[in-house]
Structure formats: structure tokens, C-alpha cells
Amino acid sequence: MKRKVTLKQIAKELDVSISTVSKALRNSKEISEDTREKVQAFAKLFNYRPNNIALSLKNRKTKTIGVIIPEIVHHFFSKVIRGIELVANKRGYNVIVGLSNESFSKEVINMEMLANGSIDGFILSISKETLLQQDYHHFIETINQGMPIVMFDRVVNEVNCDKVIVDDLQGSKKAVNKLIEKGCKNIAIITTKDYVSVGKLRTQGYLEALEENNIKAKGSLILKVDDAFVSDDDLEVLEREIVALFESNKSIDGVFAVNELYAITVMKVARKLGLSIPEDVQVIGFTDGVLSKHATPSLTTVSQHAQEMGEKSAELLINNLEIEEDEDHYQTVVIETELIERNSTK
Amino acid sequence: MKRKVTLKQIAKELDVSISTVSKALRNSKEISEDTREKVQAFAKLFNYRPNNIALSLKNRKTKTIGVIIPEIVHHFFSKVIRGIELVANKRGYNVIVGLSNESFSKEVINMEMLANGSIDGFILSISKETLLQQDYHHFIETINQGMPIVMFDRVVNEVNCDKVIVDDLQGSKKAVNKLIEKGCKNIAIITTKDYVSVGKLRTQGYLEALEENNIKAKGSLILKVDDAFVSDDDLEVLEREIVALFESNKSIDGVFAVNELYAITVMKVARKLGLSIPEDVQVIGFTDGVLSKHATPSLTTVSQHAQEMGEKSAELLINNLEIEEDEDHYQTVVIETELIERNSTK
DNA sequence: AAAGGTAGCGCAAACGTTTTCGTGTTGACA
DNA sequence: TGTCAACACGAAAACGTTTGCGCTACCTTT
Numbered sequence: 150m151k152r153k154v155t156l157k158q159i160a161k162e163l164d165v166s167i168s169t170v171s172k173a174l175r176n177s178k179e180i181s182e183d184t185r186e187k188v189q190a191f192a193k194l195f196n197y198r199p200n201n202i203a204l205s206l207k208n209r210k211t212k213t214i215g216v217i218i219p220e221i222v223h224h225f226f227s228k229v230i231r232g233i234e235l236v237a238n239k240r241g242y243n244v245i246v247g248l249s250n251e252s253f254s255k256e257v258i259n260m261e262m263l264a265n266g267s268i269d270g271f272i273l274s275i276s277k278e279t280l281l282q283q284d285y286h287h288f289i290e291t292i293n294q295g296m297p298i299v300m301f302d303r304v305v306n307e308v309n310c311d312k313v314i315v316d317d318l319q320g321s322k323k324a325v326n327k328l329i330e331k332g333c334k335n336i337a338i339i340t341t342k343d344y345v346s347v348g349k350l351r352t353q354g355y356l357e358a359l360e361e362n363n364i365k366a367k368g369s370l371i372l373k374v375d376d377a378f379v380s381d382d383d384l385e386v387l388e389r390e391i392v393a394l395f396e397s398n399k400s401i402d403g404v405f406a407v408n409e410l411y412a413i414t415v416m417k418v419a420r421k422l423g424l425s426i427p428e429d430v431q432v433i434g435f436t437d438g439v440l441s442k443h444a445t446p447s448l449t450t451v452s453q454h455a456q457e458m459g460e461k462s463a464e465l466l467i468n469n470l471e472i473e474e475d476e477d478h479y480q481t482v483v484i485e486t487e488l489i490e491r492n493s494t495k
Numbered sequence: 496m497k498r499k500v501t502l503k504q505i506a507k508e509l510d511v512s513i514s515t516v517s518k519a520l521r522n523s524k525e526i527s528e529d530t531r532e533k534v535q536a537f538a539k540l541f542n543y544r545p546n547n548i549a550l551s552l553k554n555r556k557t558k559t560i561g562v563i564i565p566e567i568v569h570h571f572f573s574k575v576i577r578g579i580e581l582v583a584n585k586r587g588y589n590v591i592v593g594l595s596n597e598s599f600s601k602e603v604i605n606m607e608m609l610a611n612g613s614i615d616g617f618i619l620s621i622s623k624e625t626l627l628q629q630d631y632h633h634f635i636e637t638i639n640q641g642m643p644i645v646m647f648d649r650v651v652n653e654v655n656c657d658k659v660i661v662d663d664l665q666g667s668k669k670a671v672n673k674l675i676e677k678g679c680k681n682i683a684i685i686t687t688k689d690y691v692s693v694g695k696l697r698t699q700g701y702l703e704a705l706e707e708n709n710i711k712a713k714g715s716l717i718l719k720v721d722d723a724f725v726s727d728d729d730l731e732v733l734e735r736e737i738v739a740l741f742e743s744n745k746s747i748d749g750v751f752a753v754n755e756l757y758a759i760t761v762m763k764v765a766r767k768l769g770l771s772i773p774e775d776v777q778v779i780g781f782t783d784g785v786l787s788k789h790a791t792p793s794l795t796t797v798s799q800h801a802q803e804m805g806e807k808s809a810e811l812l813i814n815n816l817e818i819e820e821d822e823d824h825y826q827t828v829v830i831e832t833e834l835i836e837r838n839s840t841k
Numbered sequence: 842a843a844a845g846g847t848a849g850c851g852c853a854a855a856c857g858t859t860t861t862c863g864t865g866t867t868g869a870c871a
Numbered sequence: 872t873g874t875c876a877a878c879a880c881g882a883a884a885a886c887g888t889t890t891g892c893g894c895t896a897c898c899t900t901t
Contacts, residue, residue: 150639150640151639152640152641153611153640153641155886155887155888156887156888156889165850165851166850166851166852167851167887167889168850168851168853168890169849169850169851171889172850172889172890175889179850180850181848181849181850184849184850196636198607198611199611199887199888199889200552200611200612200886200887201611201613202548202551202552202557202612202613202886202887202888203552203612203856203887203888204887204888204889205548206546206548206552206855206857206858206886206887206888207855207856207887207888207889208856208889213591213613221573221576222570222573222574222577224568224785227568227573228568230592231567231568231594234567234592234593234594238593243593243608243609243613244591244592244593245559245589245590245591245592246576246590246592247580247584247589248577248580248584259584261544262589263589264544265499265544265546266499266546266547266548266549266857267547267548267559267589290542293497294496294497294498294499295498295499410789413789414789416791417791420791438785439570439784439785440785440786440789443756443759443760443786444790444791445762445763445766445791501856501857501858502857502858503857511880512880513857513858513881513882514859514860514880514881514882515879515880515881517858517859518859518860518880521859525878525879525880526879526880527878527879527880530879545857545859546856546858548856548858549856549858549886550857550858550859552885552888553857553858553886554859554886555886612887
């Protein structure tokens with residue numbers, strides 16, 4: 150087992166000074182060709198690689214990005230990470246991942262763990278609990294300490310930083326417009342409680358689309374699910390609520406669901422109730438995940454271009470890190486949505 | 496914007512030495528109560544936190560784990576990461592993620608990037624290309640430099656290290672036995688080419704289960720898919736092959752698929768061919784992902800306990816890191832599989 | 842031969858810690 | 872008053888780099 154070799158060891162071995170070794174390796178012309186070759190040969194032989202930690206300490210930058218997300222077992226978030234990783238790696242950065250698990254305290258702890266020198270900047274999406282408590286001091290303090298943050302998807306006005314969001318409003322309008330265009334007259338929406346900003350926006354898009362088409366929104370067609378009670382493992386509550394929705398609104402012929410799990414649950418329930426898709430009821434979801442693609446029938450959905458969000462976030466952050474002219478001029482990038490038509494609509 | 500405060504700054508401000516500050520903060524009784532309180536108050540006021548990089552350099556350990564996986568947009572891998580993150584965080588470690596994207600060179604580059612001081616050890620699953628080329632020198636060199644590695648799921652005998660694997664053989668035997676028990680007489684398998692070790696093992700389990708039940712295996716019932724041609728986005732090739740399988744073997748009444756995508760594709764194709772599930776054909780998959788749970792009918796499947804694999808891997812690695820008595824005594828932990836019965840079997 | 846130039850190398854500081862080993866001051870005691 | 876211990880603190884090294892500057896030969900020039 151040969152441990153990693155350092156400059157000091159090379160210097161000792163070759164009976165020169167550390168600085169000479171360093172310079173030789175970086176091809177400084179201060180050093181004679183003789184010594185340069187000798188040092189480089191030795192270094193190659195022992196597979197010398199500069200120690201990243203020492204470099205980080207010296208340069209006061211780690212070339213590492215911290216990413217905090219609420220959950221990783223989730224198609225959207227993992228795809229964002231893939232995007233971040235892609236451009237981060239291309240630009241010589243590493244990615245260190247922290248999971249908040251939708252909890253405020255874990256978010257805070259994770260950030261504190263990373264903020265003390267481990268990383269150069271954050272990319273994050275806010276946890277639900279934090280959104281609920283509306284306590285954003287940890288973000289603001291981090292920024293005040295000179296560490297840049299890029300927020301994606303779940304963002305918040307109270308924090309002044311770069312943001313990458315999906316155009317939820319237009320996205321859901323596209324979806325609802327499509328349903329209307331396909332002949333739906335009674336369109337229901339399955340959405341979340343309003344404190345989830347994206348849920349709120351998608352609901353708003355639904356309402357606007359209806360209004361622009363001179364369709365009167367009916368409160369009974371709006372199902373706001375409290376997803377504190379809906380886990381991935383226990384969809385019974387959700388199913389019951391959807392059954393109730395259909396039974397008290399027999400005329401529903403279109404459903405817009407704000408995520409794909411809700412959407413395929415709608416399809417499942419509808420089928421149980423003897424309704425066929427898309428003939429009797431057309432369904433559109435949000436988020437183009439694996440479920441949408443492989444459901445039967447496959448699900449028409451609004452794609453958020455998650456990977457692109459990740460890429461864009463990483464670009465924003467790294468640009469911010471590398472271009473010193475920090476003008477406090479934060480931008481908000483809006484990623485366009487795309488309606489992917491499959492077989493759950495006519 | 497107040498930058499992070501250092502020991503030096505506190506020392507200067509309070510007109511004491513750096514060592515005094517350091518000792519005061521660590522409650523050394525070398526320091527008088529007076530100064531201790533003064534220093535601690537000041538530190539609290541300015542929210543002093545020790546610089547992780549400096550500590551890493553000094554202690555020659557980073558308290559960070561490097562994880563290299565082939566793909567993150569994948570239920571199994573993301574669940575493993577969740578497991579790793581869970582125990583890593585609990586034990587004060589960070590997790591830094593690298594994606595090989597199933598490519599040998601990206602795997603090597605990623606490892607080199609992290610091996611130079613950034614992390615204390617690796618947890619990884621080998622990329623397909625690496626498995627194909629059978630070039631494992633980067634793993635071996637890393638280990639020789641004193642950096643421990645834990646491999647999970649896709650492991651290889653040529654590398655001597657801790658391993659966490661799923662009992663693929665028993666898992667698929669369980670599945671096939673279940674099909675037999677449920678009355679299937681002609682059981683097909685959809686598997687991968689043999690260079691994917693888990694595919695090979697699962698095929699072997701299928702064969703053994705048949706043999707133990709005195710059923711003669713038929714080559715025509717074994718479909719080895721070349722997944723170089725099957726991407727997530729293009730399943731047409733796969734579908735055609737499955738159609739051909741069914742058409743040339745009309746008597747198929749059970750299918751074991753080595754992953755959930757193959758399994759739900761089987762169900763889709765079967766339905767198209769007018770076969771109903773589970774009445775005409777029963778299907779069992781491998782990997783308990785989101786597709787299995789939410790497919791219609793929901794899929795009976797072999798769960799690999801991905802999160803547990805992650806947790807176990809992290810425990811092995813951290814134990815290895817913290818217990819110095821490194822006896823080169825590597826272990827291979829086998830995670831039991833579990834058959835989750837749902838509606839694709841009778 | 843004296844003056845100046847240059848090639849080739851080493852010293853030391855700096856990044857932010859922790860920790861060992863002094864060192865000076867005080868007080869107690871003989 | 873002299874000795875010694877205890878107390879409170881500081882200096883310095885170490886982790887592994889990079890880099891500006893200084894120093895010593897030697898070489899060129901006049």
C-alpha cells in the first residue's frame with residue numbers, strides 16, 4: 150500500500166526544495182530543464198496528484214457545489230441533479246448532495262454543515278416545512294456571508310437570489326386549454342393545498358384558462374389534497390376523495406392533475422368507476438416522469454424539463470462564482486413547459 | 496455582507512493569541528474563565544464556525560463519502576443514495592455524488608477527481624462499460640492508496656473490498672417458484688445479456704427454480720435483451736421481441752422479468768395481444784420501484800431493499816474508516832430479497 | 842578585472858486549524 | 872527573600888499547496 154505522495158516527499162527524495170518541485174511540475178521556466186524532467190518523471194512514476202483540500206484552503210474555493218433537495222427518490226429531483234452534475238462536471242466542479250427530507254431542521258443542519266468552507270455555493274429547492282413556516286433566515290444569512298444561492302422550482306420572494314422556475318401558470322393553462330380544445334366541458338382539477346407555491350400557481354392557471362374560455366369555475370370541481378395525508382405508500386385517502394369527486398360530479402369529462410401520481414390515480418379510480426380513458430374522461434398530468442410514460446394509457450402531461458432546470462441552475466451558480474463583477478443583479482430564469490400528448494387525451 | 500470570521504480575526508479583535516482563542520472555544524482549562532467567556536461571547540456574536548477545509552487538511556480526513564453510480568434517474572439508485580445519506584448524515588459525514596453514466600472513462604475521471612483528498616472513501620456500483628471491458632485497475636489502485644471502497648449491487652470478484660449485494664439468485668428463485676406454485680406451466684424469462692452480472696444471476700435462478708421443480712427449461716422461453724438497444728425512450732425493439740416471444744410460444748402462462756420496465760412492457764404487450772393479467776398470464780418483476788406499485792394491474796415483484804443496501808454500504812464504509820484495526824478482512828453482505836405480491840399474479 | 846546580468850534554486854508567507862511545548866507572572870511557603 | 876508550583880497564555884509546527892522575492896553562482900561585457 151503506497152500512500153499518496155506529496156510535494157514534500159518528492160522534494161526530499163530528489164534533494165531539492167518543495168518550491169522547486171511545485172514549480173517544476175507547473176512547468177515554470179524558473180527551473181532548469183534538467184530538474185524539470187527529473188521531477189516530472191518522478192511525479193509520474195509515483196502518480197503524484199495535488200491534494201484538493203490543500204488547494205481549496207489555499208485558493209479559498211473548493212470547486213464544489215452543494216445541492217439541497219427535499220427528496221431524491223423522485224423523478225423530478227433526480228433529473229435536476231443529473232442536469233446539475235452534467236454542467237458542474239463539465240466545468241470542473243463536484244456536487245455534494247444533502248437531503249432535507251421536507252424538514253426545516255434538516256434543511257438548516259445540512260446547510261450549516263456545508264456552509265463552513267465545504268462548498269462554494271448552493272443550489273436548492275425549499276422543503277415543504279420551511280415553506281409552511283415561512284422561516285427563511287438560513288438562506289438570507291448564507292447569502293449575507295457571501296455564499297451565493299440558486300433556488301429552483303420551489304422558490305420564494307423573500308430571498309433575493311438567482312432563481313430557476315418552471316412556468317407553472319402557463320403550463321397548466323396549456324394543459325387546461327388542451328382539454329377544452331379536445332371538447333371537455335366539465336374539467337376538474339386535483340391540486341395541493343395553497344402553501345405549496347407550485348400547486349397554487351397551477352390552480353391559478355387552471356382558473357385563468359377556464360375564464361379565458363368563458364367557462365365558469367365551480368368550486369366543487371376543485372379538489373385540494375392535503376398531501377400531509379397522502380404518502381406514496383398510502384393513496385387510499387386520495388382515492389376516496391377522487392371517488393367522491395366523481396360521484397358528486399357525474400358530468401366530469403376532463404381532469405387536470407398537478408402531478409403524475411395524482412393523474413394516474415385519477416385514471417385508476419375512473420376505470421374502477423367504469424369510465425374509460427380518454428373516451429369518457431380525458432386526463433392531463435404535470436411532470437413528465439416514468440409513470441406518465443409507462444402508464445396505460447400513457448399520460449398526456451406537462452413536461453417541466455427538469456434536467457434543463459438543473460443545467461441552468463448550475464450555470465447560473467458557476468457564472469456567479471467565477472465572474473467576480475458581482476453586481477447583485479439576480480435573475481430569474483423561467484423554463485418553458487411543454488405539453489406532451491399521449492393517450493390519455495383524444 | 497459580513498464574511499466568515501476566523502480564529503485569527505477573533506484573536507486580533509480581542510488582543511489575544513490564536514491559540515488562546517482556539518483553546519477557549521474548546522473549553523480548555525488552560526484558559527481563565529474570564530477570557531474563555533469573553534472569547535465565547537464574541538464567537539457566538541459573530542457566529543464563528545470552524546472552517547471544514549482547514550480541519551480536513553489538519554486531520555487528514557474529510558468526513559465525506561464519495562458515491563459513484565451509473566445513473567441517478569433511477570428508482571433503485573436514488574433509493575440507495577437515500578440510504579447512504581441517511582446513515583452518513585447521522586454519523587456526521589457528507590455525501591458527494593458522481594455519475595458515471597454507465598461510461599468507463601467518466602467513472603475513472605470521477606474517481607480521480609475525488610480521490611485526491613476530497614473524500615475518505617468510496618461507495619460505488621460499477622458501470623456497464625467497465626463491466627464489459629473488465630478493466631478494474633482504477634478500483635484496485637484506489638484501494639492500494641489506502642482509500643477504502645464499498646461496492647454495491649454490481650460488484651466484481653477481481654476487486655478485493657467490502658461488498659453489499661442482493662441475493663439475486665434466491666430472489667429470482669422465489670419469483671419463479673411463486674409462479675409455479677400459482678399454477679404456471681410455461682414460464683418465460685425476459686433478461687439481459689450475461690455480462691450484466693445481476694442479469695446473469697437472475698437467469699441462473701430462473702433455471703435452478705425450474706430444475707428443482709422438474710420442469711425442463713426451454714431455450715425459446717428465454718429472451719436475452721441487448722439493452723444497448725433498449726433505452727428508456729425507445730422500447731419498440733423490446734416490445735417487438737416480446738411480441739415475437741409470445742407468438743412463437745402460445746402456451747406461455749407466466750413471465751419473470753429481471754426488472755420492472757421489462758415487466759410492465761410484458762404486461763402492455765400481453766394486453767395488446769388480448770391476454771389478460773393475471774388470468775391468462777402471470778407476471779413477476781424485479782426491483783420494487785414506482786412503476787410496479789402504480790402499474791395496472793400492480794406488479795408482483797422482488798424487492799431488493801435498495802435503501803437498506805445504501806444504509807449497509809455506508810455503515811460498512813464508515814466503520815472501516817473509523818476503526819483503525821484494518822485487518823484487510825473484507826466482508827460481503829447479502830441483502831435478502833422479498834417477494835411483494837400484488838395483482839399481476841393470482 | 843570590475844560591473845552588471847541572468848539562470849536556477851530556496852525561503853517564507855499564506856490559507857485556518859489544533860496541539861505541544863515553552864515562558865512569564867503570581868502566590869505560597871520555608 | 873529565595874524557591875517552586877500553578878496558572879494563563881503565546882510561539883511554533885504541522886497538514887499540502889502556490890508564489891513573490893531574494894540569494895548565489897556564473898557568464899557576459901567593456
